[in-house]
Amino acid sequence: MRARTAVVCSVLDQAVSALTNIAVLVLVARHSEAATFAVFATAYVVFSVLLGAFGAYVGQELVLHRGEPETLGRACRGAAAFTATASTVLGALLAGGAALASSDAAVYGALGLVLPITLTQDTLRYCFSVLRTPHLALLTDLVRLGAALPLLAVQPNGASAARTTLAWGLSALPALLLALILLRPHVRGARTDLRRYVARGHLGRRFLVEFGVGNATSQLAVLALGLFATPLAVGALRGATTLFGPLNVAFNAATGFGPPLLTRHTAPRRAALAAGCALAAVAAGWAAVLYALPTRYGRQLLGDTWESAAKVLPATGAQYAAMAFGVCGLLALRVLAPRTTLPVQLVFSPVSAGLLLAGYAWAGVAGAAWGLCVGSVLKGAAAWWRAARRPESKAAVSAAAATAPGAVS
Secondary structure, three states: OOHHHHHHHHHHHHHHHHHHHHHHHHHHHHHOOHHHHHHHHHHHHHHHHHHHHHHHHHHHHHOOOOOOHHHHHHHHHHHHHHHHHHHHHHHHHHHHHHHHOOHHHHHHHHHHHHHHHHHHHHHHHHHHHHOOOHHHHHHHHHHHHHHHHHHHHOOOOOOOHHHHHHHHHHOOHHHHHHHHHHHHHHHOOOOOOOHHHOOOOOHHHHHHHHHHHHHHHHHHHHHHHHHHOOHHHHHHHHHHHHHOHHHHHHHHHHHHHHHHHHOOOOOHHHHHHHHHHHHHHHHHHHHHHHHOOOHHHHHHHHHHHHHHHHHOHHHHHHHHHHHHHHHHHHHHHHHHOHHHHHHHHHHHHHHHHHHHHHHHHHHHHHHHHHHHHHHHHHHHHHHHHHHHOOOOOHHHHHHHHHOOOOOOO
């Protein structure tokens, strides 16, 4: 597959995955009582955290593999087997804990039953990425979307959160079976190696810490802002960020599926810089469109939150343009020297949170938004400064990979 086609398929796959998540919440909200939806949404947050954790520990490490088809097939087989095993253990713990708890915890028992299906299906998307067949990941996600929507739509009004969770989880089963069938020719005869996932030096541990630091820091910063700021300030930032959801899809696609594409280029750093410029231009254009949006259309999107969110759109647009360069800088650094991305996250994620709070203290909600922007600029600059100091020849990239024992082939 040509690189341009692979990029399009990767972005579309991430978009379909995001659309599935949004459609699930919308359908459940329409067919459930408020209390039932709140219980389902809480369980869905737990699933989202586990999904991100497995994506970091297994998926982001997997896409850094390179080598012959036999080597990649062995890596994919191990990733699928580890995810299925670990998610089954976690699911059993959730189901067992729910059986001992109150009736309201039945939703976690249902989540535990479907956890191996949903998490393994997501890991197989990364397998197709490292095998340079992202169109197969797109196909399986389309199957999942096509199965989830009608199955959730036919659920009766007032259905319990546990039943809804089971229906949602089982809707991923056709996509999982199709993915296993499509993956089989690539892993036939390959040895299953689970030991490398618990071996010392496994890169997934570093990526898992990055995921935890990045997500925990941003959530704690928002919570801290809510302690001494008005709800309007928090709502404005959340509303503005929601409007840039399409950019988040592109960023997730770059992080999860970009490394196999960069390894095709003789100059991966230049390719990452070009991608950063393109994404930054898209972010700036999207911000301009939102800023020029008439108020009546803005209210249809965010309701009464639109007026406060519109005031921070310039800052949020600048932040996302900076994030585009930062994401692609971290992507280049992950390909050139995968062990050097963690310090950037450990240092600059707290810095961004501090700038958010300092900005609010200085100039209110607009200052908070510009504080986030400055934080993104600093993180992106640090990532590119580190990436610029790394050689980008194939020999150097292979040498960098060799410093990660048991992680990158």
